[in-house]
Every structure is written in C-alpha cells, then in structure tokens.
Amino acid sequence: MNRPSRVASRWLLLISLVVTHAVADETLHYPAAPDSGPATSLVVHGALDLPQMQPLLEGFHRQNPDVAVRYRNLTTLALHERFLAAPDEADVLLSSAMAWQYRLANEGHARALASPAAQHWPAWARWRHELFAITFEPIVMVVNQAVIERFGEVRGHADLLALLERHAGALQGRVVTYDPATSGAGYTYAIEESRLSPRYWDLVAALGKAETALADTTAEMLDGLIEGRYLVGYNLLGSYAQERLANQPQLRIVVPEDYALVTQRLALIPRQAPHPQAAERFLDYLISETGQTVLARETPLGAIHPALDGPGTATALRQARGEALRPIAVGPGLLATLDDLKREALLTRWQREFARGE
Known part of the structure; x- marks a missing residue:
C-alpha cells in the first residue's frame, strides 16, 4: 500500500478531531482519506463503549486510510437482534455476549479467517477460525x-x-x-x-x-x-x-x-458481510501484535497476543495470578x-x- 501523503496525513489528523458522536445511535465515523486510492467501507457493530473502541479504530484507520469506517455502539441484545434482522448490514460483530456470539458461529453465520495471524491465534481464544477472543x-x-x-x-x-x-x-x-x-x-x-x-x-x-x-x-x-x-x-x-x-x-x-x-469479547465476520475484504483486514488488525498493543496500552480491556507481556496483557496477569484465572471457555x-x-x-x-x- 502506498504511504499516505502530507495531505492524507493532515486529513487523518482532522478525522481524529472531528469523530462524530450521535446521541440516538452512538457512532464513530472515519471517512476514507481523499488521496488514498480506491476507497472501500467497513461497518462494525460492537457492544463496546466509544472511549474503549476509539483508539482501536484510529489505529486501524492510520494503517488503512482507504477504508471508510463506521462503528455503531449497541447493547449486546440490540446487536444480536439487529444482526438477526439484517445479517448483511455489518462487516464485523464484536460482543461480550459470548454465548450469543458462539451460537451465531456454530449455526453457520460466520466466515472463516485464513490469515497467518488467525492460524497462530491461541487455540483457547478462538473457535475454529471463525470466532476470536480479543480481550482478557x-x-x-x-x-x-x-x-x-x-x-x-x-x-x-x-x-x-x-x-x-x-x-x-x-x-x-x-x-x-x-x-x-x-x-x-x-x-x-x-x-x-x-x-x-x-x-x-x-x-x-x-x-x-x-x-x-x-x-x-x-x-x-x-x-x-x-x-x-x-x-x-x-x-x-x-x-x-x-x-x-x-x-x-x-x-x-x-x-x-x-x-x-x-470474560472475553468475541469478534466474528458475518457470512453475508457486505465488505468481506475490509472485514478481514480489520479482524486481522484486532488480533495483530500492533492492534493488541493499542488495546493493552490505551484501553483497560487486556490484550491476549502471546508476544505481549507488559502491563495490560493476559501474559502479565497470568504471571501474577497463575492458575487462579479461569477464562470462560470459547466452545460448546x-x-x-x-x-x-x-x-x-x-x-x-x-x-x-x-x-x-x-
């Protein structure tokens, strides 16, 4: 991918200052940079408050300025019901309602992610290659x-x-x-x-x-x-x-x-995602060392990536607490x-x- 020009860099800075926060339907919106080439879209529905989601989205958008990103913050129940009513609306679902997310994947609603990052994601933090835990x-x-x-x-x-x-x-x-x-x-x-x-x-x-x-x-x-x-x-x-x-x-x-x-927040790509390639790029980012570093340093959510071991990571918490930690299993x-x-x-x-x- 081409490096962003100075104009694009200024555009990215502007985006970070004017992120929209709608009252009725809380959202974050990052338009594609004007000189980033052919643009695509990404729609993320998540049960994660804006202050925690914002650094993750900003980090992704810095790496992918050609993607216009829209995030909708919903309750776990609203997110689930909205997906069932419109399974082709969102590209990524992110929720702490582990059972509901697992059921969607188990019933065939999730696309597999076949990237190297997905292949190396800890087995205890995923189901097949369709459902990924990203927090701890x-x-x-x-x-x-x-x-x-x-x-x-x-x-x-x-x-x-x-x-x-x-x-x-x-x-x-x-x-x-x-x-x-x-x-x-x-x-x-x-x-x-x-x-x-x-x-x-x-x-x-x-x-x-x-x-x-x-x-x-x-x-x-x-x-x-x-x-x-x-x-x-x-x-x-x-x-x-x-x-x-x-x-x-x-x-x-x-x-x-x-x-x-x-508990862990589980992410999946719906089988009918309207922008599957952008969805794969975003989920890859969430489980990458880069995305997980943002999660560890800029949110209180706890990073899972096995290469990370500082504050705000599962590795550090395991070292401190050992076998006392009992992650809720991602499975049947x-x-x-x-x-x-x-x-x-x-x-x-x-x-x-x-x-x-x-």
Missing part, C-alpha cells in the same frame, strides 16, 4: 477501604463468604452484585461459578443474608460504590472498574486469589447459558438459596 477481562470484587480497616482483608471468595456470614448485620443493604435473572452477564457468571466452586451456593445464601442489592450492569454497581451507597461489590467487570475507579482511592479492586473468572459449553430448561433450573436454585439466607 477478569471478573473482580470491589471493597471499600473502610470494610478492610474494620473487618480485615478480602482476598478471595472464602474471605467474602466469611465476611458476609460474620458481619451480615453491619453490611445490610451495603453489598451489590448482578441479578442473574435480569442480567445476561450475571447469569453467565452464576452458571460458571456453580461449576467451579462447591461453596458457591453458600455464598449466594450469605449474599441473601446481607440483603444484597441486585443490579443489571457493572456501571450501576460502580455508581453505587462511588456514591458510598454500597461498601462491597461482587462480580464486576474488571476493565470497567479499573477505568471508573482510577481516582477513587477509597475503593480497592480485588482479583480473587482462589479463582477469578475471565457456552450454549448451556442459552438452554431454557437449564436456565430455569439454575435461577430457581439461585433464588431459593438467596431467600434461604434472608
């Missing part, structure tokens, strides 16, 4: 320093269980976690933890004993923790917590020492979260155990 995001606890000073350190699930069982009165209504009945993320974490820990149901009962507040999103939980309404948050998305709590010294992020679930097990009978059975027990502690 631990699920964490958040504990107010006042709780630690009064009751001691909370380093893992056993500590949290002991805290709730011994001091439920002092923490009445001051703990918050996901409601698995209304939150897809909360349900996913519940089903994974019920497999991992024989004491998980004791912890659910202890949460009920403390009259734990139930929320639908990590953002909702973080708002309450920052405002002081809650003193302990359980099962928050670590990437969002890291970003929101950077200037909140009274709140400590805890990656549990005994086991820590890790994800379909269990979409099975109606299994969902009903798990939620019935969850609600029963939660009520038992009340």
Whole structure:
C-alpha cells in the first residue's frame, strides 16, 4: 500500500478531531482519506463503549486510510437482534455476549479467517477460525477501604463468604452484585461459578443474608460504590472498574486469589458481510501484535497476543495470578447459558438459596 501523503496525513489528523458522536445511535465515523486510492467501507457493530473502541479504530484507520469506517455502539441484545434482522448490514460483530456470539458461529453465520495471524491465534481464544477472543477481562470484587480497616482483608471468595456470614448485620443493604435473572452477564457468571466452586451456593445464601442489592450492569454497581451507597461489590467487570475507579482511592479492586473468572469479547465476520475484504483486514488488525498493543496500552480491556507481556496483557496477569484465572471457555459449553430448561433450573436454585439466607 502506498504511504499516505502530507495531505492524507493532515486529513487523518482532522478525522481524529472531528469523530462524530450521535446521541440516538452512538457512532464513530472515519471517512476514507481523499488521496488514498480506491476507497472501500467497513461497518462494525460492537457492544463496546466509544472511549474503549476509539483508539482501536484510529489505529486501524492510520494503517488503512482507504477504508471508510463506521462503528455503531449497541447493547449486546440490540446487536444480536439487529444482526438477526439484517445479517448483511455489518462487516464485523464484536460482543461480550459470548454465548450469543458462539451460537451465531456454530449455526453457520460466520466466515472463516485464513490469515497467518488467525492460524497462530491461541487455540483457547478462538473457535475454529471463525470466532476470536480479543480481550482478557477478569471478573473482580470491589471493597471499600473502610470494610478492610474494620473487618480485615478480602482476598478471595472464602474471605467474602466469611465476611458476609460474620458481619451480615453491619453490611445490610451495603453489598451489590448482578441479578442473574435480569442480567445476561450475571447469569453467565452464576452458571460458571456453580461449576467451579462447591461453596458457591453458600455464598449466594450469605449474599441473601446481607440483603444484597441486585443490579443489571457493572456501571450501576460502580455508581453505587462511588456514591458510598454500597461498601462491597461482587462480580464486576474488571476493565470497567479499573477505568471508573482510577481516582477513587477509597475503593480497592480485588482479583480473587482462589479463582477469578475471565470474560472475553468475541469478534466474528458475518457470512453475508457486505465488505468481506475490509472485514478481514480489520479482524486481522484486532488480533495483530500492533492492534493488541493499542488495546493493552490505551484501553483497560487486556490484550491476549502471546508476544505481549507488559502491563495490560493476559501474559502479565497470568504471571501474577497463575492458575487462579479461569477464562470462560470459547466452545460448546457456552450454549448451556442459552438452554431454557437449564436456565430455569439454575435461577430457581439461585433464588431459593438467596431467600434461604434472608
């Protein structure tokens, strides 16, 4: 590809300053540079907020000034439903709803990526060559320093269980976690933890004993923790917590020492993508060392690329936490979260155990 001229370079700078942010339908838009040759388009639908997506798109566009890029930020549910209604609208789907993304690929909606980068992507972070995990995001606890000073350190699930069982009165209504009945993320974490820990149901009962507040999103939980309404948050998305709590010294992020679930955002190219070649270039960028370096340095999302080992990478986190990290597997097990009978059975027990502690 030809190197961008000075005019194109100035155009790229201008783009970075005038990225559009629509209110009703949040988007980022990067027009093709005027002297970059024949232009093509790329439409990305993602469940990833603009501040996290922007550096990735800017990095891609610097390398591919001939591609006009449009990004739509949607909720996981809206993204999925929009794809089912219009499977030829987007070139790339990027979502943290791992089960839904896996089901789309498993049902034949994804194109294979046959590039060298795809061939060398870690086997645990992809399914075939159609579905790729691009982030590494631990699920964490958040504990107010006042709780630690009064009751001691909370380093893992056993500590949290002991805290709730011994001091439920002092923490009445001051703990918050996901409601698995209304939150897809909360349900996913519940089903994974019920497999991992024989004491998980004791912890659910202890949460009920403390009259734990139930929320639908990590953002909702973080708002309450920052405002002081809650003193302990359980099962928050670590990437969002890291970003929101950077200037909140009274709140400590805890990656549990005994086991820590890790969720990943999954990317795929729809089989009916309108611009498949541009889609392949973008997905190749997301799993390249260059794109993953941007992700590690400029976002809190956690890079997977095995060549990267500094701050903000899966390698560094594995070195620090070892076998305690439990990435949610990209595979058929994800379909269990979409099975109606299994969902009903798990939620019935969850609600029963939660009520038992009340």
